[in-house]
Amino acid sequence: MATARIVIVGAGPAGIRCAETLLAAGLKPILIDENRRDGGQIYRRQPEGFTRDYVTLYGTEAAKAKDLHQSFDRLRGQIDYRPDTLVWNLTPGQLCCVSQGKHSTVDYDALILCTGATDRLMPTEGWQLAGTYSLGGAQIALKSQAVSIGHRVVFMGSGPLLYLVASQYVKAGASVAAVLDTSPRIKRIGALPKLLARPGLLFTGMKLLAQLYRAKIPVHLGINPLQVLGDAASGVSGVRISMAKGETLTIDCDAVALGYHLRPETQLADLAGCRMRFDEASSQWWLAVDEAGRTSVSGVYAAGDGSKIRGADAAEHAGRLVAMALLEDLQQPVNIGLRDEQRHALAVMDQFRLGLAQAFPWPAAQAKALPDSAIVCRCEMISAGELRRTVSEKGACEVNRAKAFSRVGMGRCQGRYCSQAGAEVIAAAAGVSVQQVGRQRGQAPVKPLSMLTEEVSP
């Protein structure tokens, strides 16, 4: 079936390598991305007209970024690339897209979801104040507009991106007030054997840390966030934390970048009916895929951080591997050597990602300790106390049930920012495991859809 209509969603490292591999086998995929330019999250290209060089933009990853962009530029004329196009919904065999207010459908026989990941957030009292950003948001501000989110920025959360984005800020000359990590040092030591699976990357991470120390940025480990300080009128004025040894510390700042590593973007897979599984290591729901990226729904595949959060290098390998899985399913020959190379590389990266999960654990206990007054759902402004009451008074011990009663996860972010923390609050209040309270079902539209959207005839 050489005429199979193949659609890839996401033009990040996974989607681009996937398209490249398919094209090499003579198949011309459609590649859709809501961004105006290729590159995905980490290798996001600056808007046309901006001329910062690769090292300024991508630091240690400059060579990889350049390679990916050049690969894409070679592909671009040979595939059907549709930038600035959001896939907002799907039905079996058909994607619903919107681009610049115009709606269209795209039929597919095979769908490869390379939709990436977004920040994983844990609320802190006061995080709804203007001036609180996600790490990803902070990075995008810097990368695409070359602006800092504030004059004095605190980076708080856990995970490698905390250090990465903080050091990118330092390098760009922004004032970083502190880097506050909820994970204690001991966790990192325990994770070292697994992290040594990728010594180069581990070394890069250490260099980042060294840069922060050299710039005399206070870095505190094992902290517990207590409150983002400030008021509705003037926004963030500081953060209050308790330190590893128990004493309380207040740090002045006018912006906070918050993040606890990443969560996969699985809405489209969910709408397609793909099975999900609970990943113990990261304590969140992931897409159930086989080693090569086949989901539980025939004809639907996934690669990159949208299926397994393993980082950008792994996304490139997984993109190639998923393309080869599709080729196999279409009875087309594949290069066995190249396939096995991807598999081996991914096995190493799996090891490393387990190390990261151990070194920078998701701070589930924070949800349990949130004061009743803390806002959990920023879109709908629902507090932890209100959510807990739906458990204690209304017996809602399941995420979708609690959403129906409390509205947590019902706002415009569709639960991206609150549903995982909400699940922890529910689980703690109900006295069950977070896995038991389930996960928020995906609902279209994947992102808000303008009422001015108009249909165009295909």
Next chain:
Amino acid sequence: MMLHKADVVIVGGGLMGSAAAFFLRQRGQSVILLERDQIGQYASGVNFGNVRRQGRFLGQLELANRSWALWRRLPELIDDDLEFIASGHMRVCYREDEIPELEAYAAAPEAAQLDLKIYRGAELHERFPFLGPEVKGGSYAPHDGHANPRLAAPAFARAARRLGARIEEQTEVADVQKVGGEFTVTTTDGRQFSAERLLITAGAWGQKLSEQFGEPVPLDTHGPQMAVTEPVPYALPTVIGVYTKIPEEVIYFRQIPRGNIIIGGGYRSKPDMLNRRAYVEPRSILNQMDQMRRLLPGVGNLNIIRVWSGIEGYLPDSLPVMGPSGNVDGLYYAFGFCGHGFQLGPGVGDVMAELISTGSTSTSIEPFSIRRFASSAEQRTTEQRSRAS
């Protein structure tokens, strides 16, 4: 095997079953309510939330009025707030020749309590300046309104439980039988419940149970389509819906005080009854946007943030099945509410409780009797018999 017994067993914990459990307890009957999944998870929890009487089959208004009086007694009645507001309902049309139809409805004696007022021309656009120029007339019902469906059935069930009803969730009824003077209800996990009276409030699944008593009905299922916008300042208290004979023109919306505008209407989907999910038809959302721009031009650049659907049971005449069984003593039905059941919920619960505990009801429900399908059912059984022989 443990046997559980009560005066009344209710199968199906949507709004009908939950409200019936509450009112039966108020009348002193012991009640066991069995719900396959979670209380109010299906149509009752995902509907549009219209607490609208106008436009209904005139023979249903007596029941709707009784229900409306109960809605008015909330939250005291069940000690819970269902966010009901009697903020008015406006039924509009795009054609001059439809106005006399609205007038005829308003003039019907059955509709007297609704206090309907017909608007047209300049008066209409003065009173409702946000309506599009294509709107030609409308019928305004000052006492109708809307409520939050997600809260309704669970709140009635909690109130029933506080009065002593026993409510079993995750309990699917597989088999119902009457032996001697008693009904025996067996669940898929092998539990048994028994009662002298049995009420079937199984929504779009009601016919599966009525069939077991030789009373099949031709129930079909559809998934009405819903969407909600991001919040904007609260400015549209009136629920507005279009009266038309053209299916894609059907659109209705309501704004809730926190600002979101909820939209419904247009094409319906065919639910997946195997997985018990009703999906959203993308074309129906696009159609809703089109129709909303026509009805409410100012809707402008608002965003839709969520869409959904739900499973509803429809009978060919668009009326529910409600009342005693035609075959079996002590058996009662209230299912198949055809997209209009949310408003009726409290009234249906109250009437069924009255009927079950006293043997009759002061409210006319004769048009909804299951007997109206009896002839065709008998025909089918005869056909089956002749095929079998």
